[in-house]
Amino acid sequence: MxxxxxxxxxxxxxxxxxxxxxxxxxxxxxxxxxxxxxxxxxxxxxxxxxxxxxxxxxxxxxxxxxxxxxxxxxxxxxxxxxxxxxxxxxxxxxxxxxxxxxxxxxxxxxxxxxxxxxxxxxxxxxxxxxxxxxxxxxxxxxxxxxxxxxxxxxxxxxxxxxxxxxIIDGSNIHVGDAIIGIASSGLHSNGFSLVRKICFDVLKLKIDDHIDDLGKTLAEELLTPTIIYSETVHSLLKLFPIHGIAHITGGGLAENVVRVLPQACVATIRKGSWDVPPVFSFLQKAGKVEDREMTRTFNNGIGLVVVVPAKKADDAMASIRAVGEKPFLIGEITPRKADEPQVQLV
Structure with a gap:
């Protein structure tokens, strides 16, 4: 040998x-x-x-x-x-x-x-x-x-x-603060086990299929990269007091916003207050995914949540637009009752 x-x-x-x-x-x-x-x-x-x-x-x-x-x-x-x-x-x-x-x-x-x-x-x-x-x-x-x-x-x-x-740890969040959501570019990097189940097992799609509802191929949609928000955050920090920030990854809005909330506060988020990219409705319809499952699996169009004093909300949103990102006023911080869930989509 x-x-x-x-x-x-x-x-x-x-x-x-x-x-x-x-x-x-x-x-x-x-x-x-x-x-x-x-x-x-x-x-x-x-x-x-x-x-x-x-x-x-x-x-x-x-x-x-x-x-x-x-x-x-x-x-x-x-x-x-x-x-x-x-x-x-x-x-x-x-x-x-x-x-x-x-x-x-x-x-x-x-x-x-x-x-x-x-x-x-x-x-x-x-x-x-x-x-x-x-x-x-x-x-x-x-x-x-x-x-x-x-x-x-x-x-x-x-x-x-x-x-x-x-250090921003959410401890300065208080009742009356405004909740701003910054748009995601789509799925980002979470929920892909469910995405693959829906697209390839249920719909029997091929990766290069053109999806009319999305206006692009499946590969183009699914491989859209996650937005990097670090420079956006630091541009805001130079101008405004920021009370809390949450990166919306696996677990969605409900399980990520709660990570920065004081026990006495509730994040009341208004459904329909932001633009939801079509990929989410496409997946929900094709997979018959319930609303609650969507909100705890995907970002549903919000990649970052920023909590600011209400009087600074308009200026903060203008600054976010100035750096090329898309902000939405999606809710406010409200007082919490005993044992009440800390994130509520209403």
Missing amino acids: SSLTYADAGVDIDKANALVDNIKKIAKQTRRQGVMGDIGGFGGLFSLNLSDLKNPVLVSSTDGVGTKLKIAFMAGRHDTVGIDLVAMCVNDIAVQGAKPLFFLDYMAVGKLNTEIATQVITGIGEGCKQAKCALIGGETAEMPGFYKDNEYDLAGFTVGIVESDA
């Missing part, structure tokens, strides 16, 4: 090294003040400039893209899920007032396809540019036999920073 190599076992080190060269080029496009060194070291280096902060607090988040990746595999399109990956992490720290500093990714594959991996990491780079954070490192793990050909899993990790007395 001839001498065996790691490549014979399914791990191609030369391919991995070529991918690192591609990643270095992408990472350079996201470089910001504080980054030290280049991709390829054992750890990513970032120098903190704390001269403008009295009591800095680091805020971190890690997340993935979930089964939305299955849609990318089916469509053979991998350039948007990296944006989703960044969005799911940086949006979660933005709601606490933190500005993202840097990002790292983990990509696991069965057999490395350099073209696919480069597409994914190009998307990650684009997400980092949108969030104004640096891609400073990551890991691409080749694990033969663990994943199907041309399939992979993703995880992301971000660290941000905020002044201690500027």
Whole structure:
């Protein structure tokens, strides 16, 4: 028997090294003040400039893209899920007032396809540019036999920073505050197990089918990337007191807004007060999904909720429009009765 190599076992080190060269080029496009060194070291280096902060607090988040990746595999399109990956992490720290500093990714594959991996990491780079954070490192793990050909899993990790007395934790929310919803771009990165059940098991659709109700192909709709809200949040923070922010991910409005509410408050949200993208009515009708299930599975058109003093609501909405996002006045904070649910859609 001839001498065996790691490549014979399914791990191609030369391919991995070529991918690192591609990643270095992408990472350079996201470089910001504080980054030290280049991709390829054992750890990513970032120098903190704390001269403008009295009591800095680091805020971190890690997340993935979930089964939305299955849609990318089916469509053979991998350039948007990296944006989703960044969005799911940086949006979660933005709601606490933190500005993202840097990002790292983990990509696991069965057999490395350099073209696919480069597409994914190009998307990650684009997400980092949108969030104004640096891609400073990551890991691409080749694990033969663990994943199907041309399939992979993703995880992301971000660290941000905020002044201690500027942390947004919902404790300043009080009765009378206005609730502003900022539009999502569609499904974002949640509910895709149900989406796939409806589209492929119930409707028997193919990924490239054109859907008249949506005005586009199924792949185009389902792979629309998650909006990155971190810069929108920080533009608002410079102008207005923000009492609370919720990133509307899995669990929808009901299970995410409650995470920032004081016990004595109820978020009263008016159904019909915002534009619902057609993909949600399409899925609800096709899957005969009950209203309650829709509200606890999908964002239903609201990707971020911001709670502000009522007298600042109009100005805040004008500022949100000025940065290119779409706001809606969707409700208000009301007093809570004993054991009353804290989020009510009326």
